[in-house]
Amino acid sequence: NPELRLHLRLLPYSEDFWLLIARDITNTMRVEQMRRDFVANVSHELRTPLTVVHGYLEMLDEGDDPQWAPILEEMRRQSLRMTRLVEDLLTLSRLDAGEGLQDEVVAMAPLLAGLVREAEALSQGRHHIVLEDTAQVDLRGANKELHSAFSNLVSNAVRYTPDGGMITLRFAHETDGGVSLGVHDTGHGIAAIHLPRLTERFYRVSNSRSRESGGTGLGLAIVKHVLGLHGARLCITSELNKGSQFVCRFDADRVLARKPLTYARTS
Numbered sequence: 001n002p003e004l005r006l007h008l009r010l011l012p013y014s015e016d017f018w019l020l021i022a023r024d025i026t027n028t029m030r031v032e033q034m035r036r037d038f039v040a041n042v043s044h045e046l047r048t049p050l051t052v053v054h055g056y057l058e059m060l061d062e063g064d065d066p067q068w069a070p071i072l073e074e075m076r077r078q079s080l081r082m083t084r085l086v087e088d089l090l091t092l093s094r095l096d097a098g099e100g101l102q103d104e105v106v107a108m109a110p111l112l113a114g115l116v117r118e119a120e121a122l123s124q125g126r127h128h129i130v131l132e133d134t135a136q137v138d139l140r141g142a143n144k145e146l147h148s149a150f151s152n153l154v155s156n157a158v159r160y161t162p163d164g165g166m167i168t169l170r171f172a173h174e175t176d177g178g179v180s181l182g183v184h185d186t187g188h189g190i191a192a193i194h195l196p197r198l199t200e201r202f203y204r205v206s207n208s209r210s211r212e213s214g215g216t217g218l219g220l221a222i223v224k225h226v227l228g229l230h231g232a233r234l235c236i237t238s239e240l241n242k243g244s245q246f247v248c249r250f251d252a253d254r255v256l257a258r259k260p261l262t263y264a265r266t267s
């Protein structure tokens with residue numbers, strides 16, 4: 001049976017014998033695949049109507065009646081949140097499907113500069129944003145996915161840090177020959193009890209604050225998945241009311257010498 005999937009475990013039984021336990025997981029995997037396909041299909045089907053609704057909401061103006069303004073604003077906010085949710089679900093489905101990621105040169109100088117611009121746009125001058133790039137190397141991996149992972153960390157840092165706080169992006173060498181990209185904030189912080197579950201899908205520390213922030217509860221699940229596909233790890237440390245650090249650690253085999261930027265000359 002080409003579909004047969006077995007889970008094998010080899011255990012020491014006595015001095016001379018080993019025990020081989022084979023469990024048939026064909027059905028479990030089939031059900032899991034059906035669940036994934038279902039989520040992917042539903043998300044895909046929701047995408048178009050949501051885009052239409054959001055588009056029309058953007059076009060509607062409040063007219064003469066001021067009581068419509070807050071209602072329309074809330075409808076736009078919620079439709080944007082739903083759109084984000086659908087996009088995040090589709091991203092996770094794509095990652096789950098395990099379609100091979102691109103193996104590209106990820107030029108870190110423009111990527112980091114882009115992340116700083118994103119942070120500034122989200123923060124709108126409410127935070128102090130700092131970039132420390134001491135590694136001066138590039139990475140080998142998938143540009144789009146890594147960008148979306150880092151971007152999630154940056155947007156969290158901005159959303160969970162009160163005005164006046166500081167957000168630092170630190171790209172640095174590690175002692176083992178690898179590199180790390182850390183997003184450090186001086187925000188609300190997270191109690192230790194939540195840390196092990198933070199990258200689970202839809203896990204949120206404080207529902208009201210997270211919902212207000214416009215998040216989907218899927219951001220860190222995406223980050224962990226993308227890093228896993230690059231053989232990298234996400235290390236989270238945090239202290240309540242002091243701030244958090246989300247550090248992505250890449251092994252040495254992902255590190256490439258950085259090429260100097262070349263500029264096209266215009267005459």
Ligand code: ADP
Pocket residue numbers: 152156157160161185187188189190198203204205206210211213214215216217218219220221244
């Ligand atoms: P969300 O879309 O809700 O932000 P995430 O998966 O990105 O979902 O994050 C999960 C939860 O982890 C968030 O709801 C929030 O409670 C917490 N969190 C994430 N990043 C930070 C941070 N930088 N500071 C404090 N809490 C954070």
